[in-house]
Amino acid sequence: ARFIEDAIRRRLYIGETDEATLPRITGEASVNEWRPGQYCLRFETTHDVSGLIYALTYKIFRHLRGDIFGLTAHTRGRQGFTSVYHTLPDDLTLEQAQELVRRHF
Numbered sequence: 001a002r003f004i005e006d007a008i009r010r011r012l013y014i015g016e017t018d019e020a021t022l023p024r025i026t027g028e029a030s031v032n033e034w035r036p037g038q039y040c041l042r043f044e045t046t047h048d049v050s051g052l053i054y055a056l057t058y059k060i061f062r063h064l065r066g067d068i069f070g071l072t073a074h075t076r077g078r079q080g081f082t083s084v085y086h087t088l089p090d091d092l093t094l095e096q097a098q099e100l101v102r103r104h105f
Contacts, residue, residue, distance in 0.1 A: 027047065039088055057071070065089045068084055
């Protein structure tokens, strides 16, 4: 309990205001069902990819409330490709997740 209390006092958790400090990401994002009950957010960019994985995983946590279980990322020249494999909560449909991706990614 002391560890949790200390973490709360020192803000060692991800809060709602933390998104403003994330690196700006520019590219194409999509989310689709990968396997039954499992989803994949794909992101492709030709811009600087510094901080991209952190920003994407934060956004999946924050907006999709997803549990991440896998990730692949690679670059080719100036292009970056990232796939984040995750679940969605039972109350969030794929269509709702796709709309959230359009708005927040």
